[in-house]
Amino acid sequence: MIITKTPFRVSFCGGGSDMANFYEKYGGCVLSTSINKYCYISIHPYFNEKQTLLKYSENELVDEIDQIKHSIFRQVLKDMHIHGVEITSTADIPGGTGLGSSSTFTVGLLNTLNCYNGKFVSKDKLARLACEVEIEKLGNPIGKQDQYGAALGGLNFIKFNQDGSVSHEPILMEGKTYKKLQKNLLMFYTGTTRSANTILAEQTKNITSEDKAKNLLKMCGLAKDMKVALENNDISSFGKILDEGWQLKKELASGIANPAIDEAYDIAMKNGALGGKLLGAGGGGFLLFYCEEEKQEQLKKAIVLRELEFTFERDGTSVIYIGDKYWE
Template sequence: MIITKTPFRISFAGGGSDLADFYERYGGCVLSTSINRYCYISIHPYFDERYTMLKYSENELVEHLSDIKHRIFNCVLNERKIQGVEITSTADVPGGTGLGSSSTFTVGLLNTLNCYQGKYMSKGAIAEKACEIEIQKLGSPIGKQDQYAASFGGLNFIRFHQDGTVSVSPIMMRSQTYQQLQQNLVMFYTGDVRSANSILAEQKKNTAAGGKAANLQKMCGLAEEMRGALESDDLSSFGSLLNEGWRLKQTLASGISNPVIDQAYETALANGALGGKLLGAGGGGFLLFYCEPKNQERLRIALRLRPFPFSFEKDGTSVVYIGDKYWD
């Protein structure tokens, strides 16, 4: 058996600039970090080698790979011609909550199959292959940030160049500031899950038409400013920039926010939060806030939402177990 774990991510600023319709014209950038919540994938030869068993939110037992219902499993296993195995996927958080679950799964699956087949791919190659599968082959209206965040891990400034290449640069900051940033970030679950595709499709259309491109350029500028704030130990400015970025993000497409989320956000600002945002494309999932520890209990009481503890992680997708069979 082989087991891998791949982290989910939270994005602070620049989300949307990783869509090709934007970065091919202007270039894009995102500030994000991976967190200690993971997607775990295991692979093992199936007892009856004529069949392939897949276990995720559903169970599939197929004789022919073309019969697989799960789109990513279908695409990857057919491309690799891997059958006669049992693959299980479990996760710390459900899909549709704004933490990049689909791309985290794709990156983790690729890493697992690379190990199973004895192949080596760099973290950048894994991320780019995941982008190819999701965006080009499966036609998902998503960007590139989640795949790179899951593959590399860490607190990074990710730049999307006009030629399609991607640069990943770790944030250079004092360890004391790094720890304080974690202490000042709190996350709450709104109780809603949603597909990001409809929101992203509208955002992609709006960006291509040019109507929202100016605001997205401003969001990229905020990501640059956030990077500077972290590297100069200015966490108060980071919190204020987080708020400014959320205000701009809401203009990119309808459905990014709703009255319930808006009310929760304003309640948070009135109870100690300096800034925040809804993670992911919008519509539901997790609310993230920058709030100093002295105000966090007041914030929790006011919001009446489920807290979601987390910390930063630095490893990205990794293999955590290899059974003896694979050393033969």
Template sequence: MLITKTPFRISFCGGGSDIAAYYHQHEGCVLSTTINKYLYLSIHPYFDPEYTLLKYSRNELVSDLREIDHSIFRCILNEYAIKGVEIVSTADVPGGTGLGSSSTFTVGLLNTLNCYNGKFVSKEYLASEACKIEINKLGAPIGKQDQYAAAFGGLNFIRFHKDDSVSVEPIIMKSDTYRKLEKNLIMFYTGKKHDASKILAGQNQNMLQNSKVKNLQKMTALAYEMKMALEANDLSTFGEILNAGWQLKRTLANGITNIEIDKIYETALLNGALGGKLLGAGGGGFFLFYCEEDKQLQLKTSLGLREFEFRFERDGTSVIYIGDKYWR
């Protein structure tokens, strides 16, 4: 048996600029970090080599890889021609909550299958290949930030260039600032999942509108400002930029926010938060806020939402167990 783990991510600023419709015209960038919540994948030969068993939110037992319902499993297993195995997927958080679950799964599966084949591949390869599968082959209306975050891990400034290349630059700051940032970020679950594809499809379409493009340009400028604030160990400015970024993001497409979400955000600002955002495409999932530790109890009490504790993660996708005879 072989087991891998791949981290989920939280994006602070610049989300949306990783979509090709934008970065082909204007360079995109995001600032994000991976967290200590993971997707785990295990693989080993199945008892009956004529069949392939997949276990995720449902079970699939097939004799022909083309019969697989799960689009990512079907695409990658057919491409790698791996069958006669049992693959089990478990995760610390469900999909549709804004933590990049789909791309985390894709990166994790690619890492798992390459290791199962006895091949070492780079993080860059895993990220770029995951993008090709999700965006080019499966036609998902998504960007590139989640794949690179999951593959590389850590707190990074990621740039998306017009020629489709991607640069990943770690954020350098004092260790005390890093720990304080981690402690001052607090996340809550709204209790609602979202349809990221629907929201992002609308956002892609809106790239034809000059006003939406200008707002996204402002968001990428804020991402650069946030990078400089962190490198200058200025966390108060970080919180203010988080707020400014959310005010711009909510204008990019229908479904990103609603009356209920706006009420949560307003309540948070009145009770200690300097800034925040709904993670992922919007519409539900997790709310992230920047709030000093001495005001976090007041914030928790005022919102009455389930807190979701986390810490930063640095490693990206990795192998955590190798059995005696895992290879093909």
């Protein structure tokens, strides 16, 4: 058996600029971190080597790879010519919550299957392969930030270049600044999940308008401002930048926010939050707020949403178990 774990990501600023129809014209960038919530994938040979068994939110037992309903499983297993295995996927967080779950799964699956085939693949290449699967082969209307955030791990500034390449650099700061930033971030579950594809498809279409493109350019500028501030050990403006980015993001497509989300956001801002955003494409999932420690209890009592405690993580996708037979 082989087991991998791959982290979910939290995007602070610049989301949306990782879509091809934007970065090919302007270039894009995001600032994001991976967190200590994971997707775990295990694989081992199946008892009946002529069948493949998949266990996720559903169970699938198939004779042929083309019979698989789950599009990512089907595409990756077909590409890698793997059959006669049992694969199980479990996660700390449900899908559709704005933490990049689909891409986290794709990166983790690619890492698992390459290890099963006895191949080491770099984190950069795993991210690139995941983008090929989700965007080029399956045609999902998504960007590239989730794949790189999950594969690389850590707090990073990620650039999406006009030629389609991706570059990245870690955000370096003093340890006390890093710890304080973590302590000042709170995450709450809105109680609803959503499919990102509908919102992202509209957002992709809207980017062709000059006003929406200007919004994304401003959001990229905010990501750069956030990078400079963090590298100077200044987190005093972090909440303000989050809020400015959220106000710009809401204008990119209908369905990003709704009355319940707006109400929760307003309550948080009136009870100590200095800024925040809805994570992911929008419509549901998790709200993130920047709130100094002395105001956090007040905010938690006022917002009446389930809190998700988390910390940053730095490892990215990793293999956590390889059975003895693979060393023979």
